[in-house]
Amino acid sequence: MLLSSKSFARAAAISLFSLSSFSTLFHQAQASAVSSVGTRNIVPTKRATVCNGHAELCGKGYGTVAFVGAHDSYAIGVNNAAVNQDQNITTQLNDGVRMLQMQAHEESGVLTLCHTSCVLYNGGTLQAYLTTVKTWLDANPNEVLSLLIVNIDNAPASAYDTVFKSVGLDAVSFAPASSPLTASSWPTLGSMIDSGKRLVTFLDNGADPSIPYLIDEFTNIWETAFDVTDPSFDCNVNRTKGDTSTQMYLINHFLDTFLFGQLVPDVALANVTNAASGPGSLGAQVQTCTTQNTRPPNFLLVDFYEFGGGSVFQVAATINGVQYSPTTPVASPLPTGSGQAGGPGTTTTSPANDASPLAHLSAISAVTLSIIFGAFIAV
Ligand SMILES: *[C@@H]1O[C@H](CO)[C@@H](O)[C@H](O)[C@H]1NC(C)=O
Ligand SMILES: *[C@@H]1O[C@H](CO)[C@@H](O)[C@H](O)[C@H]1NC(C)=O
Ligand SMILES: *[C@@H]1O[C@H](CO)[C@@H](O)[C@H](O)[C@H]1NC(C)=O
Numbered sequence: 001m002l003l004s005s006k007s008f009a010r011a012a013a014i015s016l017f018s019l020s021s022f023s024t025l026f027h028q029a030q031a032s033a034v035s036s037v038g039t040r041n042i043v044p045t046k047r048a049t050v051c052n053g054h055a056e057l058c059g060k061g062y063g064t065v066a067f068v069g070a071h072d073s074y075a076i077g078v079n080n081a082a083v084n085q086d087q088n089i090t091t092q093l094n095d096g097v098r099m100l101q102m103q104a105h106e107e108s109g110v111l112t113l114c115h116t117s118c119v120l121y122n123g124g125t126l127q128a129y130l131t132t133v134k135t136w137l138d139a140n141p142n143e144v145l146s147l148l149i150v151n152i153d154n155a156p157a158s159a160y161d162t163v164f165k166s167v168g169l170d171a172v173s174f175a176p177a178s179s180p181l182t183a184s185s186w187p188t189l190g191s192m193i194d195s196g197k198r199l200v201t202f203l204d205n206g207a208d209p210s211i212p213y214l215i216d217e218f219t220n221i222w223e224t225a226f227d228v229t230d231p232s233f234d235c236n237v238n239r240t241k242g243d244t245s246t247q248m249y250l251i252n253h254f255l256d257t258f259l260f261g262q263l264v265p266d267v268a269l270a271n272v273t274n275a276a277s278g279p280g281s282l283g284a285q286v287q288t289c290t291t292q293n294t295r296p297p298n299f300l301l302v303d304f305y306e307f308g309g310g311s312v313f314q315v316a317a318t319i320n321g322v323q324y325s326p327t328t329p330v331a332s333p334l335p336t337g338s339g340q341a342g343g344p345g346t347t348t349t350s351p352a353n354d355a356s357p358l359a360h361l362s363a364i365s366a367v368t369l370s371i372i373f374g375a376f377i378a379v
Pocket of ligand 2: 224225226227228237238239
């Protein structure tokens, strides 16, 4: 994009008043410089001016931005103890979720998104899920999105590579030149968007350097404890394989409770847990973590993200120093008893799931099954 000198001067004037716009200006100035040296044979360089909804984020490194993540993003439904979200993937993304976490199982040789067990909750194939993600990414070219895949059956990275290639997501995936990267070494959101490599995928295990876009999680990211039942949410390191002083970090800010001895999401407290402030809130944990670690978390993983009416996005915006002002309000929590229990909801291409009576578990039968199948893990 070529800035006129007039608009450049105006932008410069604005920067005198707003330090936070400096990085944006820098990004635009670079764009201007690149374009002005261009001669006959040089195709003008397209530069993003709004990144993940904000001009200010274009010049910020990926490892210094906070993103809201949906824990078990594919485990969707209401009145079902095995779900962690009640909005479908497209709605999650439209509302502002920028990390999708999921658990992939090998079910009859096919990578399938299940919760603890495919009998307990089957969210359809990884391929169908990623097709939805690809459609959304294509429709939203100025967005950087992350995926966090729990590779629970330790499938080889090549199996994921095959699925990513089949839906064309390998072509938009960011592959670091080396891994791990420290939080401050990641490229800017602007450069990721400009290069078209704006999907960042982490595997919790099984990453293979020969497929560099499937990035090892724990050498790049450390995590706080998960399956937490204490609403005080500490910020201690729970899992890492790297140097926590320089890695990005993720907070598991979802509250569980015991139901008949099994851990299940504490939906009744979701509004409080997701709130921007107050005891047990996301905002409170971010403050604790920022103080304890001298920098804020990168990924805020939550359940039922829309409880709180957008408060989780407000918390991320505050970290990022931007204004949270959505053009449309986030989805409303689905009322319990609305009859959408356990529907996979992520895709229209998995009729096998819809046909399965087990995909429509009531809370009681989910818990009963969880007892039959042993410990119900809410991870
Ligand atoms: C996702 O949810 C939204 C809002 O409830 C709905 O309009 C849309 O049709 C859903 N998409 C799919 C693929 O189910
Ligand atoms: C990490 O969290 C899990 C689940 O809360 C817990 O069982 C485990 O003991 C924790 N590990 C460490 C090292 O803190
Ligand atoms: C959460 O808040 C919303 C609106 O603020 C309300 O509609 C909903 O019933 C609340 N849910 C719970 C479980 O308190």
